[in-house]
Amino acid sequence: MGAKYFGKLTLILFLISAVVAALLGAVNAITESRIIAAKREKTVSAMKVVMPEASSFEEFGYKGKDPLVAEIYLAKGSSGSIGYVVKVTPTGFGGAIDMVVGVSSAGKVTGVSIISMSETPGLGTNALKDSFREQFVGKSGTQAVTKDGGKINAITGATVTSRAVSKGVTSALEAVAALS
Amino acid sequence: MNIGKQFKDGLVSQNPVLVQLLGMCSTMAITTTLFNGIGMGISVLVILTCSNVVIAALRKVIPQKIRIAAYVVVIAGFVTMVDLLIQAFVPELSKSLGVFIPLIVVNCIILGRAEAFASKNTVPAAAIDGIAQGIGYTIVLVVICIIRELLGSGTFGAGIFGVNGGGIRIIAEGYPALFLILPFGGFLTLGCLIAFMQWTANRSADKARKESEAAK
Amino acid sequence: MIARILSISLGAILVENFILVKFLGICPFLGVSKKTDTAVGMGFAVIFVMGMASVFCWLVNYLLLVPLKLQYMQTVAYILVIAALVQFVEMFLQKTMPTLYQALGIYLPLITTNCAVLGVALLNTQYNYGLIESLVYGVMGGVGFTVAIFLFASVRERLEFADLPKAFEGFPIALVSAGLIALAFMGFSGLKIW
Amino acid sequence: MENKLGTVVSPSPHLRSPAGTRNIMLDVIIALVPALAASVYIFGFRALAVTLVSCAACVFFEWGYRALMKKPQNVGDLSAVVTGMLMAFCLPVTVPYWLPVIGAFFAIVIVKQLFGGIGKNFLNPALAARAFLFSWPVLMTKWVAPFSYSSIMNIFGGADAITSATPMGALHAGLLPNATVAQAFLGEIGGSLGEVSALMLLLGGAYLVFHKVISPRIPLAYILTVAVITYIFPKGEADRLSWMLYNLFCGGLMLGAIFMATDYTTSPITKLGQIIFGIGCGLITVLIRYFGTYPEGVSYAILVMNTTVWLIDRATLPRRFGGKPKFDLKGGAR
Amino acid sequence: MNNILYAILVLGAIGAVFGFVLAYASKVFAVKVDERQEEILSVLPGANCGGCGFPGCSGYAAAVVEGRAATNLCVAGGAECTAKISAIMGTESGATEKSVAFVRCSGMKNSVKKYDFAGVSDCLSASLLPGKGPSECTYACLGLGSCVSACRFDAIGVIDGVAVVDKEKCVGCMACAQKCPKNLITKVPYDAKVTIPCFSKEKGPVTTKMCSVGCIACKLCEKACPLDAIHVVDNLAVIDYAKCDGCGACAQKCPRKIIKLADMAAN
Amino acid sequence: MFESFFGDLHPHDFKEATSGKASRPMAAPPYVVIPMSLHLGEPCSPLVAVGDYVKMGQKIGDSKAPISAPIHASVSGKVIAVEPRLHPNGTKVMSVVIENDGLDTLSEEVVPHKSENLTDPEVLCRIVREAGIVGMGGAVFPTAAKISSSIGKVDTLIINGAECEPFITSDHRLMLERPEELMEGIRILKRVFGIPFAHLGIEKNKPDAISLLRSKCGADIKIVPLKSAYPQGAEKQLVYSVTGREVPPGSLPAAVRCVVFNVFTAYSVYRAVHEGMPAIERVVTVSGDAISNPMNLICRIGTPIERLVEEAGGFRGSPFKLLMGGPMMGSAQYDLSVPVTKGTNALLALTSRRDRSVKEPNCIRCGRCAEVCPMRLTPMYIHMYEERDDLNTLEKLNVMDCVECGLCTYICPGRLYLTQSCRLGKNKLRSAKEAAAREAAAKEAAAKKEEEAIKSGK
Numbered sequence A: 001m002g003a004k005y006f007g008k009l010t011l012i013l014f015l016i017s018a019v020v021a022a023l024l025g026a027v028n029a030i031t032e033s034r035i036i037a038a039k040r041e042k043t044v045s046a047m048k049v050v051m052p053e054a055s056s057f058e059e060f061g062y063k064g065k066d067p068l069v070a071e072i073y074l075a076k077g078s079s080g081s082i083g084y085v086v087k088v089t090p091t092g093f094g095g096a097i098d099m100v101v102g103v104s105s106a107g108k109v110t111g112v113s114i115i116s117m118s119e120t121p122g123l124g125t126n127a128l129k130d131s132f133r134e135q136f137v138g139k140s141g142t143q144a145v146t147k148d149g150g151k152i153n154a155i156t157g158a159t160v161t162s163r164a165v166s167k168g169v170t171s172a173l174e175a176v177a178a179l180s
Numbered sequence B: 001m002n003i004g005k006q007f008k009d010g011l012v013s014q015n016p017v018l019v020q021l022l023g024m025c026s027t028m029a030i031t032t033t034l035f036n037g038i039g040m041g042i043s044v045l046v047i048l049t050c051s052n053v054v055i056a057a058l059r060k061v062i063p064q065k066i067r068i069a070a071y072v073v074v075i076a077g078f079v080t081m082v083d084l085l086i087q088a089f090v091p092e093l094s095k096s097l098g099v100f101i102p103l104i105v106v107n108c109i110i111l112g113r114a115e116a117f118a119s120k121n122t123v124p125a126a127a128i129d130g131i132a133q134g135i136g137y138t139i140v141l142v143v144i145c146i147i148r149e150l151l152g153s154g155t156f157g158a159g160i161f162g163v164n165g166g167g168i169r170i171i172a173e174g175y176p177a178l179f180l181i182l183p184f185g186g187f188l189t190l191g192c193l194i195a196f197m198q199w200t201a202n203r204s205a206d207k208a209r210k211e212s213e214a215a216k
Numbered sequence C: 001m002i003a004r005i006l007s008i009s010l011g012a013i014l015v016e017n018f019i020l021v022k023f024l025g026i027c028p029f030l031g032v033s034k035k036t037d038t039a040v041g042m043g044f045a046v047i048f049v050m051g052m053a054s055v056f057c058w059l060v061n062y063l064l065l066v067p068l069k070l071q072y073m074q075t076v077a078y079i080l081v082i083a084a085l086v087q088f089v090e091m092f093l094q095k096t097m098p099t100l101y102q103a104l105g106i107y108l109p110l111i112t113t114n115c116a117v118l119g120v121a122l123l124n125t126q127y128n129y130g131l132i133e134s135l136v137y138g139v140m141g142g143v144g145f146t147v148a149i150f151l152f153a154s155v156r157e158r159l160e161f162a163d164l165p166k167a168f169e170g171f172p173i174a175l176v177s178a179g180l181i182a183l184a185f186m187g188f189s190g191l192k193i194w
Numbered sequence D: 001m002e003n004k005l006g007t008v009v010s011p012s013p014h015l016r017s018p019a020g021t022r023n024i025m026l027d028v029i030i031a032l033v034p035a036l037a038a039s040v041y042i043f044g045f046r047a048l049a050v051t052l053v054s055c056a057a058c059v060f061f062e063w064g065y066r067a068l069m070k071k072p073q074n075v076g077d078l079s080a081v082v083t084g085m086l087m088a089f090c091l092p093v094t095v096p097y098w099l100p101v102i103g104a105f106f107a108i109v110i111v112k113q114l115f116g117g118i119g120k121n122f123l124n125p126a127l128a129a130r131a132f133l134f135s136w137p138v139l140m141t142k143w144v145a146p147f148s149y150s151s152i153m154n155i156f157g158g159a160d161a162i163t164s165a166t167p168m169g170a171l172h173a174g175l176l177p178n179a180t181v182a183q184a185f186l187g188e189i190g191g192s193l194g195e196v197s198a199l200m201l202l203l204g205g206a207y208l209v210f211h212k213v214i215s216p217r218i219p220l221a222y223i224l225t226v227a228v229i230t231y232i233f234p235k236g237e238a239d240r241l242s243w244m245l246y247n248l249f250c251g252g253l254m255l256g257a258i259f260m261a262t263d264y265t266t267s268p269i270t271k272l273g274q275i276i277f278g279i280g281c282g283l284i285t286v287l288i289r290y291f292g293t294y295p296e297g298v299s300y301a302i303l304v305m306n307t308t309v310w311l312i313d314r315a316t317l318p319r320r321f322g323g324k325p326k327f328d329l330k331g332g333a334r
Numbered sequence E: 001m002n003n004i005l006y007a008i009l010v011l012g013a014i015g016a017v018f019g020f021v022l023a024y025a026s027k028v029f030a031v032k033v034d035e036r037q038e039e040i041l042s043v044l045p046g047a048n049c050g051g052c053g054f055p056g057c058s059g060y061a062a063a064v065v066e067g068r069a070a071t072n073l074c075v076a077g078g079a080e081c082t083a084k085i086s087a088i089m090g091t092e093s094g095a096t097e098k099s100v101a102f103v104r105c106s107g108m109k110n111s112v113k114k115y116d117f118a119g120v121s122d123c124l125s126a127s128l129l130p131g132k133g134p135s136e137c138t139y140a141c142l143g144l145g146s147c148v149s150a151c152r153f154d155a156i157g158v159i160d161g162v163a164v165v166d167k168e169k170c171v172g173c174m175a176c177a178q179k180c181p182k183n184l185i186t187k188v189p190y191d192a193k194v195t196i197p198c199f200s201k202e203k204g205p206v207t208t209k210m211c212s213v214g215c216i217a218c219k220l221c222e223k224a225c226p227l228d229a230i231h232v233v234d235n236l237a238v239i240d241y242a243k244c245d246g247c248g249a250c251a252q253k254c255p256r257k258i259i260k261l262a263d264m265a266a267n
Numbered sequence F: 001m002f003e004s005f006f007g008d009l010h011p012h013d014f015k016e017a018t019s020g021k022a023s024r025p026m027a028a029p030p031y032v033v034i035p036m037s038l039h040l041g042e043p044c045s046p047l048v049a050v051g052d053y054v055k056m057g058q059k060i061g062d063s064k065a066p067i068s069a070p071i072h073a074s075v076s077g078k079v080i081a082v083e084p085r086l087h088p089n090g091t092k093v094m095s096v097v098i099e100n101d102g103l104d105t106l107s108e109e110v111v112p113h114k115s116e117n118l119t120d121p122e123v124l125c126r127i128v129r130e131a132g133i134v135g136m137g138g139a140v141f142p143t144a145a146k147i148s149s150s151i152g153k154v155d156t157l158i159i160n161g162a163e164c165e166p167f168i169t170s171d172h173r174l175m176l177e178r179p180e181e182l183m184e185g186i187r188i189l190k191r192v193f194g195i196p197f198a199h200l201g202i203e204k205n206k207p208d209a210i211s212l213l214r215s216k217c218g219a220d221i222k223i224v225p226l227k228s229a230y231p232q233g234a235e236k237q238l239v240y241s242v243t244g245r246e247v248p249p250g251s252l253p254a255a256v257r258c259v260v261f262n263v264f265t266a267y268s269v270y271r272a273v274h275e276g277m278p279a280i281e282r283v284v285t286v287s288g289d290a291i292s293n294p295m296n297l298i299c300r301i302g303t304p305i306e307r308l309v310e311e312a313g314g315f316r317g318s319p320f321k322l323l324m325g326g327p328m329m330g331s332a333q334y335d336l337s338v339p340v341t342k343g344t345n346a347l348l349a350l351t352s353r354r355d356r357s358v359k360e361p362n363c364i365r366c367g368r369c370a371e372v373c374p375m376r377l378t379p380m381y382i383h384m385y386e387e388r389d390d391l392n393t394l395e396k397l398n399v400m401d402c403v404e405c406g407l408c409t410y411i412c413p414g415r416l417y418l419t420q421s422c423r424l425g426k427n428k429l430r431s432a433k434e435a436a437a438r439e440a441a442a443k444e445a446a447a448k449k450e451e452e453a454i455k456s457g458k
């Protein structure tokens, strides 16, 4: 038990780690592009939902201060820019809600789509329903639930989530308004 | 080597969840839909089998002192591979299992089997052990999932079939007991399941005893 | 910064308790909770290891993995760090501080395979916490674990006097009790002070 | 062969106080009647119907479980009736009748009898059931305004009355409710079935204290803690005094402090322990009311403190007669 | 490809570093432990599940070695594991002659009852009552079963008011004897052919009045025994099993027929 | 009968049945059974044999042990048996049975102690011992031993006239009927201890006794009215009520410089000194709802209790329990032949109407037992840990402090036998300690033997 013992332990753990790393690297090389694509696909398809006429989306740097706004994309239709899609992350009942809001050039909501949320299933997740999201279409300005004096009908039993989504839409509208 | 016994151990007498009480975290955290359960079960099955094989193969090479570290690296390697593959090919599953896929690394079942079985047995035996234990795990997971999803969300198989992957609705919306898909429900369901198992075990033991006494 | 630390602490202890809400570290929670004394010992060991793991994993991540774009290896690297760290600390304590080892060290092997430890490292990364925040989250997550296991152990001590159906003896009733404690702790959900 | 005298031999003492478990429970039921009456007056007969369903279900499950498990029956001690009443008291009057039945199952079978029945459970059955019933949050938060619901028909009719805000919702938002303090005290406000009339609850509490069923330690410690904190730290622009008073009279504080935090089985038995328990409940209640997502924190505060009872008792065992003070400066802890 | 190289280097380096550190630590911090502890650790499943109530497998192993824990606590390992641990600890029951518990009383139903009693159904409790319990005979079994609840093997039960040991189930741990306030339970060989279920040390006439199956110390058995295996001590006949061959001469002579032969008892 | 509100510390006292009636001297019975154990400590050996003629007040039993008191004949007549007889404690105890000749011929030993120096503690101790005086408050501890062990260590003399147990009024009647003699007895004790004045504690439910004694006592005896609360008469509680001092656990009142005597004890001291009469008589309250005509009887030690029942008009209805002593601490009897002893302050017969025990006692954790326990214990926890034989915890719960007052059992709505649990706990703890001590001694002996063997081997 001397240098040999040290060397052996070191070497073996090194070898195992190295082999594992190599394999991982390989798997990563295969999957990396797919993972990115899968993520992007999800966002893009969500963006398509909120702005169906758009044919492509272009990343558009957001320089505002609103922490809820994550990214802004310029939506391009057949005849050039037709509006913006804003990715916002308001906080709901169970954490951040990832959602995109389409805003037309006229500053009106064209659609709201939720990419992911960790709200309570059967309660907060009702925000995924069309009936709730469609309330926002065509709206502009500050959005709020009826309880808070706004026009949005909150989901029963999930006022917190409804508030969060409304806040997200408001932020998106403000962010776009600030652009022009 | 006795394949029958190994399977019986994995499924019943040494069931990792119900008897050995291993891997509790994921068993309770993700068992809210059948989709999650099957996904988790299969992931664990694959990882368990692979790591069992590798560890059994290396069992003569790895010195005692770095045993745990070495096992852990091997296991973590497989976990990450599975994680990456799931992210790439079944992103929805990755989303709903979240941090619990990487946490398979510390799922006590895998390290437990590595230490208890793979490090002392041949490669084929280790492989079979991995499969048997993995299936035992998956079955229990699926049972818990079905109960919790049915009573908690009122659906069956959300994420697998049904309109928009919403599953088949069995209990009308607004009636299921929401809390069963929360942590509370996880503890309660598993507790009742194990109690049920102990009850059947007691009953069959009682029966056996009565029979033997009657025979006397 | 102080508000941030307090808010992380409150979250980790009450609101998003590792055991009762996040479901991380259930095995030792169920296993080492028969007596309050052992439960507390385990709790302190977890605090210690979660704090250490948070720091070391943060260092490995931001000094090695991120610059080299190897984030996909986080899990492997973290668990290796944790396993080695725990084993090292155990040996170290056993030799140099036998009394502390008696109090803490004996729990250490149990912690390597504890979801809470790897979990905290992964969550630190997921939440983009800085070094200090990671440390706070790790330690406070451990405190949350300790609170939960201490209460649970006291409830289990009381359960020794309960009159249970045979089928529920042992783990089933422990699980049901843990569930009921989780139910009580739901009152803290969403608590936000700072 | 028997001895000629035929007397029974037993260890001393040979006298027992007249108060058995059943008398005590009967007293609690009597103390709850004024609040129930107020509730019927304010919300109509449906309040009574919900309470009866809840009690009947509790008694049924208590009896059924013990019959099924072949254990000696003790439904006669009436504790299930108390549980039933108290559980009904923290539900909205609009709940469909199947909800208290499920609650009764949870309270009696899972929380109480599974652990061995009266005296053995570690959580308050009624409160645990209420917490569990939030599995149906929509049903559990359908509140009605006082007196909007008093026709006899509503016993059978569905719960179609208009949902209305409760004072707790306003307080949660940092606003004062639009009822007067007097209305809040008398109970002309929305809220759970039995919690609305602070006056009637206090009456019941006085009865219990007078009959020595409960000691005032827990309720006083609890209510005073809430009073002090809400007075020192009012929320929003409210003036201290009315903020404090609304916080005391609205929501479940009185019901919880007088009838639920005092539940024997789930509260400490030592005097000091009871005070600590009450203060703990008060602190957590305010914490949840001020900073939590739920507007009301009483039930969770009591449940959380329930889990600490064993520890509190152990830490506060009374100083033995003739023993050294627990903490004397020289000797340290006993 | 660079990426994979980095991966290998980084993870390999971490591995190597820790391999070295652990090797170093294992030398520098080496602590001698009981070999049996290592052995036990190696037969434990290593799941560190804590099911045994100890902090992890090594905690349990240490506890077993130090005698603080039984060998059968590992939930994950099951019976197999228990057997192995017992083997390591050398606690398998040796080949000593099996002995079982025996209750030296035939029961209150045969003896005069002094009074009805109320209170805790517990033998010690009843024995503290005035008159040391409801039976006129202060030596009699109280039949309240304190011994029954002490037995972990379900080997003793109260039948017709007197405790009776099922010698097939009894393992001779004598946990029951410790609980009996009347000290009625004693050890007898598993194959004892003759037993005397009485413990009354009262003088003959007193016993006669109290109990129809009590030893009256008449000494007829003593005289009948060809092997000098039975003696009356303190007004009570006692068998010396080292000498007794089960001939039954004493039983035949006993005027009260209280000496039981094994084959008779079986009926 | 009206009973007090539950939860009250003070059980309804039922004293009115006998408190207003003058005590009635009872004719001596045809024969008396005098057990040789009428006190705490070593039993006496009989000094007489069958056939002997004894006179009233003659010493018939004595022992050399330091903790003991001699026993005297309570009638004159022929000894007809010296054999074990049933004692109220349920065991058979060597007893002297005397056939009463009805003459009550006084023994020559009975002479007033006039000439002796009564302030000398040694003299007084001798007189008290020779008179066979033991604590008449129930503990039957030899009074001479108590005096000699406390002399010089106390600054407060407390006379116990609390009589807190329900039903019993024997001390009450004594105070009303023999105030002068009582005062004189107290003064004798006071002088012995060299204390300027004595405290006489009386519960407030005896206002007549308080006012009577107040009018009779001088400045040297202070009447202390006490709250009517069971167990006000228990030594430690009485010391606390009178002086505010708490007797430490496991100690006697002398540890806080107090000494306590029962009123009947003080009265007996008076009689021994001024009349030379040993303790052969006492007042017994015969009461309870199964007794036709409840009353206080002055009766001879050794009278079979069946005579007392007869004297009080016999049973009314069927007695469910027959108690010697009060309902809280007295012991249940099952045989009417047992004799009155020096500690018998009451004989009670109760009907089943008052039996509130249930088949399945069940603790509801109401905490009342802990609230009422005068020693501030937690009986419900003691019960729980006693059931599981957890001796360590029992010790931590101070089970040894329990004075077995019975209050916890009285108050318990779940109808548990808490006092019995405490007794069992104490019993188990004591036997465990004894076993441990025995084991330690055996080990030591073995070690010694080994050592010796080694030595001798060398």
Ligand SMILES: Cc1cc2nc3c(=O)[nH]c(=O)nc-3n(C[C@H](O)[C@H](O)[C@H](O)COP(=O)(O)O)c2cc1C
Residues within 6 Å of the ligand: A093, A094, A119, A120, A121, A123, A124, A125, A155, A156, A157, A158, A159, A160, A161, A162, B178, B179, B182, D134, D135, D137, D141, D293, D294
């Ligand atoms: C278990 C549970 C889960 C909940 N999940 C959500 C949720 O996902 N989204 C939400 O807005 N509120 C959620 N709530 C919060 C309550 O429903 C809350 O009272 C409600 O948001 C406000 O009440 P209201 O909708 O009746 O005004 C949840 C409550 C509970 C008890």
Ligand SMILES: Cc1cc2nc3c(=O)[nH]c(=O)nc-3n(C[C@H](O)[C@H](O)[C@H](O)COP(=O)(O)O)c2cc1C
Residues within 6 Å of the ligand: A147, D134, D137, D141, D143, D164, D165, D166, D167, D168, D169, D170, D190, D191, D192, D251, D252, D293, D294, D295, D296
């Ligand atoms: C867990 C929980 C407990 C509640 N407890 C009470 C309560 O005890 N009393 C009450 O009046 N309202 C209670 N509420 C109901 C809320 O006050 C309800 O959501 C109400 O509608 C909120 O008012 P808002 O609509 O103005 O926000 C509770 C809600 C939740 C989620």
Ligand SMILES: Cc1cc2nc3c(=O)[nH]c(=O)nc-3n(C[C@H](O)[C@H](O)[C@H](O)COP(=O)(O)O)c2cc1C
Residues within 6 Å of the ligand: F134, F135, F136, F137, F138, F139, F140, F141, F160, F161, F162, F163, F164, F165, F231, F232, F233, F234, F235, F236, F260, F261, F262, F263, F265, F329, F403, F404, F405
């Ligand atoms: C619970 C309890 C209650 C007692 N009650 C009385 C009582 O009412 N009167 C009394 O004289 N002694 C009572 N005693 C006995 C006293 O503690 C003490 O032994 C006695 O007063 C000492 O006087 P003595 O030695 O003269 O009997 C009681 C003891 C206990 C434990």
Ligand SMILES: Cc1cc2nc3c(=O)[nH]c(=O)nc-3n(C[C@H](O)[C@H](O)[C@H](O)CO)c2cc1C
Residues within 6 Å of the ligand: D024, D025, D028, D079, D080, D082, D083, D084, D086, D107, D112, D117, D118, D119, D120, D121, D124, D125, D126, D127, D213, D214, D259, D260, D261, D262, D263, D264, D265, D266, F364
């Ligand atoms: C003062 C008092 C308060 C009680 N409070 C409750 C309660 O809040 N919830 C409940 O389920 N039972 C309550 N009970 C009834 C009973 O004690 C309860 O069911 C026990 O917890 C059952 O073990 C109460 C009883 C009393 C005497």
Ligand code: SF4
Residues within 6 Å of the ligand: E100, E101, E150, E151, E152, E153, E154, E155, E156, E165, E166, E169, E170, E171, E172, E173, E174, E175, E176, E177
């Ligand atoms: S306790 Fe032990 S000795 Fe007694 S009967 Fe049971 S197995 Fe036999």
Ligand code: SF4
Residues within 6 Å of the ligand: E103, E123, E140, E141, E142, E143, E144, E145, E146, E147, E148, E158, E162, E163, E179, E180, E181, E182, E183, E184, E185
């Ligand atoms: S043998 Fe002893 S312990 Fe058993 S029932 Fe008889 S008296 Fe009780």
Ligand code: SF4
Residues within 6 Å of the ligand: F369, F372, F373, F374, F375, F376, F377, F379, F401, F402, F403, F404, F405, F406, F407, F408, F409, F418, F419, F422
């Ligand atoms: S009997 Fe003992 S435990 Fe019970 S109240 Fe009296 S002193 Fe306390």
Ligand code: SF4
Residues within 6 Å of the ligand: F362, F363, F364, F365, F366, F367, F368, F369, F370, F379, F380, F408, F411, F412, F413, F414, F415, F416, F418
């Ligand atoms: S033992 Fe009796 S008095 Fe004590 S807490 Fe339990 S029910 Fe109450």
Ligand code: FES
Residues within 6 Å of the ligand: B022, B023, B024, B025, B026, B106, B107, B108, C024, C025, C026, C027, C028, C113, C114, C115, C116
């Ligand atoms: S699976 Fe999480 S700690 Fe075991």
